[in-house]
Amino acid sequence: MTDTELIWRLAGGSGDGIDSTSQNFAKVLMRSGLHVFTHRHYPSRIRGGHTYTEIRTKATPVQSRGDGYNFLLALGDSFARSPDEDAYYGNEEIKPLVENLDDLRDGGIIIYDEGVIDIDDVDAVLDTSLEELAAEHDWHVYPLDLRDIATEHGREVMRNTAGVGATAALLSMDLEPFEALMSDTMSGNALEANLTILEAAYNQIRDENEIDHDVVLPDGTHEEDPILLSGSHGVAYGALDAGCRFISGYPMTPWTEVFTILSQHLPEYGGVSEQVEDEIAAAGMAIGASHAGVKAMSGSSGGGFALMSELLGTAEMTETPVVFVEAMRGGPSTGMPTKPEQGDLDHVLYSSQGDSNRVVFAPGTIRECYEQTRRAFELAYEYQLPAIVIIDQKLSGEYRTVPDSVFTESAPDPDPGTVLTEEEIKDAAHHASGTYLRFQYDADDGVVPRTLPGQKGGRFLTSGNEHNPAGHISEDPENRRRQVDRRRTKQEAIRETLDETGTHQTRYGPEDARYGILVWGSQQSTVFEAVDRLNETDDSVSALGVSEMMPFPESDVVEFLESVEEAVVVEMNSGGQFRGLVQRELGAYGDRLSSLLKYDGNPFEPAEVVDGVRAVITDDPSEAPPTTRLEPTKAANSR
Amino acid sequence: MSAFNAIGADQEVDTNAFTPGVEPRATWCPGCGDFAVLKTLKQAMVERGKNPDEVLLVTGIGCSGKLSSYFESYGFHSIHGRSLPVARAATLANPNLEVVAAGGDGDGYGIGGNHFTHTARENHDMTYIVFNNEIFGLTKGQTSPTSPKGHKSKTQPSGSAKNPIRPLEWGLNAGATYIARTAAVNPRQATEILVEAMDHDGFAHIDFLTQCPTWNKDAKQYVPYIDVQDSEDFEFDVHDRDEAAQMMRETDTRLHQGEILTGRFFVEEGRPSYSEEKRQTGQMPDEPIVEQYFDDDAEWKPSADLLDRHR
Numbered sequence A: 001m002t003d004t005e006l007i008w009r010l011a012g013g014s015g016d017g018i019d020s021t022s023q024n025f026a027k028v029l030m031r032s033g034l035h036v037f038t039h040r041h042y043p044s045r046i047r048g049g050h051t052y053t054e055i056r057t058k059a060t061p062v063q064s065r066g067d068g069y070n071f072l073l074a075l076g077d078s079f080a081r082s083p084d085e086d087a088y089y090g091n092e093e094i095k096p097l098v099e100n101l102d103d104l105r106d107g108g109i110i111i112y113d114e115g116v117i118d119i120d121d122v123d124a125v126l127d128t129s130l131e132e133l134a135a136e137h138d139w140h141v142y143p144l145d146l147r148d149i150a151t152e153h154g155r156e157v158m159r160n161t162a163g164v165g166a167t168a169a170l171l172s173m174d175l176e177p178f179e180a181l182m183s184d185t186m187s188g189n190a191l192e193a194n195l196t197i198l199e200a201a202y203n204q205i206r207d208e209n210e211i212d213h214d215v216v217l218p219d220g221t222h223e224e225d226p227i228l229l230s231g232s233h234g235v236a237y238g239a240l241d242a243g244c245r246f247i248s249g250y251p252m253t254p255w256t257e258v259f260t261i262l263s264q265h266l267p268e269y270g271g272v273s274e275q276v277e278d279e280i281a282a283a284g285m286a287i288g289a290s291h292a293g294v295k296a297m298s299g300s301s302g303g304g305f306a307l308m309s310e311l312l313g314t315a316e317m318t319e320t321p322v323v324f325v326e327a328m329r330g331g332p333s334t335g336m337p338t339k340p341e342q343g344d345l346d347h348v349l350y351s352s353q354g355d356s357n358r359v360v361f362a363p364g365t366i367r368e369c370y371e372q373t374r375r376a377f378e379l380a381y382e383y384q385l386p387a388i389v390i391i392d393q394k395l396s397g398e399y400r401t402v403p404d405s406v407f408t409e410s411a412p413d414p415d416p417g418t419v420l421t422e423e424e425i426k427d428a429a430h431h432a433s434g435t436y437l438r439f440q441y442d443a444d445d446g447v448v449p450r451t452l453p454g455q456k457g458g459r460f461l462t463s464g465n466e467h468n469p470a471g472h473i474s475e476d477p478e479n480r481r482r483q484v485d486r487r488r489t490k491q492e493a494i495r496e497t498l499d500e501t502g503t504h505q506t507r508y509g510p511e512d513a514r515y516g517i518l519v520w521g522s523q524q525s526t527v528f529e530a531v532d533r534l535n536e537t538d539d540s541v542s543a544l545g546v547s548e549m550m551p552f553p554e555s556d557v558v559e560f561l562e563s564v565e566e567a568v569v570v571e572m573n574s575g576g577q578f579r580g581l582v583q584r585e586l587g588a589y590g591d592r593l594s595s596l597l598k599y600d601g602n603p604f605e606p607a608e609v610v611d612g613v614r615a616v617i618t619d620d621p622s623e624a625p626p627t628t629r630l631e632p633t634k635a636a637n638s639r
Numbered sequence B: 001m002s003a004f005n006a007i008g009a010d011q012e013v014d015t016n017a018f019t020p021g022v023e024p025r026a027t028w029c030p031g032c033g034d035f036a037v038l039k040t041l042k043q044a045m046v047e048r049g050k051n052p053d054e055v056l057l058v059t060g061i062g063c064s065g066k067l068s069s070y071f072e073s074y075g076f077h078s079i080h081g082r083s084l085p086v087a088r089a090a091t092l093a094n095p096n097l098e099v100v101a102a103g104g105d106g107d108g109y110g111i112g113g114n115h116f117t118h119t120a121r122e123n124h125d126m127t128y129i130v131f132n133n134e135i136f137g138l139t140k141g142q143t144s145p146t147s148p149k150g151h152k153s154k155t156q157p158s159g160s161a162k163n164p165i166r167p168l169e170w171g172l173n174a175g176a177t178y179i180a181r182t183a184a185v186n187p188r189q190a191t192e193i194l195v196e197a198m199d200h201d202g203f204a205h206i207d208f209l210t211q212c213p214t215w216n217k218d219a220k221q222y223v224p225y226i227d228v229q230d231s232e233d234f235e236f237d238v239h240d241r242d243e244a245a246q247m248m249r250e251t252d253t254r255l256h257q258g259e260i261l262t263g264r265f266f267v268e269e270g271r272p273s274y275s276e277e278k279r280q281t282g283q284m285p286d287e288p289i290v291e292q293y294f295d296d297d298a299e300w301k302p303s304a305d306l307l308d309r310h311r
Ligand SMILES: Cc1ncc(C[n+]2csc(CCOP(=O)(O)OP(=O)(O)O)c2C)c(N)n1
Pocket: B061, B062, B063, B064, B065, B080, B103, B104, B105, B106, B107, B108, B131, B133, B135, B136, B137, B138, B139, B144
């Protein structure tokens, strides 16, 4: 590794305050000039269980969680043991320590809460003792009774503050920024107690230990004012700035995050949020609000999105603009609620009956979450069709530093799209009966302007059944053909619009690389980091991060594939869905593409991509990491 | 200036205004009760002083769902069971619209039952008409949630083992604030009830008994009805929840014995509609949300205002 990095892992039970503690720590790092990236790992459980958050921090922008980590703060699981009873599940409270040792790098640091984690239990579980392991790996272990410090000066739940104080001591950090952040969010007794605990732990570490490890905090300065936020914020804020003023939804992890953020802010932005009885109602309401003239959004995760699919088709057929978010998690069915997967691509592209006529974006970074959600609204309202933004559990929940200019440069967009004013309605074409001809055959780009209920002279009928220019149900073959063709034309027009505004695919690496990686959605930046590493060892690799799924960016992808000898498609599913899409759209390149797949509930780490791609380059599948699968191997492909 | 001049425009309208011009011809079977709903709805609109441009009619799927095809207004012919979500969002987007949703008993009490419960509970300001013909019409005569126990059909050849839904009590329990039953055979009462329902500030549920001569030949919808408000035999306070509940129970029981009681069964005044409730508690702006897009003076706050919390 060329530049210094700290990867801090905070492990505990769900309910031990892992999320808030790590977010605060990340903020302190950001405020001190560093870039940060957080990764969350948690079970589908509210209290207890082994959960952790990682913060990777460097002086330069961070692309991924990295490989392994070098600093463990193990709080232990305080919910594993009831105060009155023996452990519920054996040794569960020590899991946040023992289950994290595999990935800890040599030379790393461990702080654990002696008050919760009994070292005898730990040694009993490990084949060898922690002390021996530490000697073997040059780990520096600092036991500290965080529980005791917390209860002495405040309450037991403040153990995490003690852990942060100890961390600061071991990294020679100043306490002032921690104190400033705490004062922003707390006051009164709680603030007092936390400040005391922070300092007590800090001093105790300093007083009782000789600090002799090599893990240091990098030193950095931002070029631009940074903010720390997640992909869910990117989507939510993109929607706000696109003029979205209506959201309807039903909770489902990880979609809930976008839904929650917008629900908290829409009223102050002059909009409304609705938590409704199910996803079918949510989709129907977004369509109803949009039909009445408001920019509207809904969304869900796999199973909930499945329920929305009939209405997705209704939006296409009735030409009602609407934006849906699909936040993927492991599937099928309820699958793995808190684990990421990119397994819903086919579902999002083709669900609902009939030919799909929609726009689908799969942003790869927080900036893209913001920009593409905005673009999704623009296209949906301009072209009167549904647009879907696919993200996944990884992207939606990861916090990263991004420059605030991503947001401040762009003013909200009140343009309701192709809607006629009452003046324009007067001059528009009407049916002999007075109905506005909402579905005329000949329209530029396939788009006939809308009118809104309540506008004078604009009344029309729209229907989920095939309909004629006046909106009335029709099974006339000629009409059917013309309507399908007109609606379909929008896809070409949208493709042109997107091409005109520049490419939205991200090319990364040398132009003349011999090998290529195709990647989509949340795995993009991990792959980009891997590309850097591959090129350091002269493997000559370049990547294309694709974030437009429909209409497909044919020329960008063709250009890329033409520039390399062969390419690996990296994605988090077992069926190679994106490779399937590429081959379906391009009808070629089958012999040049293989897949590197991962579907165990964890996103790719850069080293896995490096090793997997090397396995392809050297045509030695046995070199691929055991956590991944290569398919098909070159040998099979050339047969 | 509002972008919606049609709303509140006071111009002379007659029932012809709600009749589409040359097309389409209704595809309902001769003698179908649905004709009566169409006719009375047009009449009620005129009596309410509405013009077609300020009305949004959202329908489901079924013979009943075709109502929007034969009624001139803004129309949204949605999908089976889902008219209510579409309609209720429209009331939130633009509370000035006259929003009416309609569908069949299969549509509304079967597949759309969950939405019925929740729309009533939320008390959206809209009118919901359920064409209750005790049968699935469009899919050719299957047993519906309102078909009587023992009803035989091709999909229930030995007769349905299920008790029928009791829609009035359901609406009451769910929280509807206006509940009535009327019948195609009585256009005068139906029109009156439709006018009242639209006037009502909140969710008005109308169980509209219609006949399906094609698939439900022995339907009791043909027998004479009794108007509970006009008849001295039925004394109950329509504003009293308990008395209304009792009356509804009796009515639904008698319906399956072949006696049709119609009229208003429950009217709750004074409870704020859902939009009103949301406005009062700061969850929704005072102005119709849709107006912002057409108001040059509207203030559009950027999301950048929220960034401080992320620094
Ligand atoms: C999701 C879905 N399931 C089934 C159907 C088929 N379908 C169309 S109309 C209908 C039943 C209509 O019965 P009802 O709602 O009572 O209306 P009626 O035709 O009697 O007026 C059904 C099952 C459909 N269109 N969509």
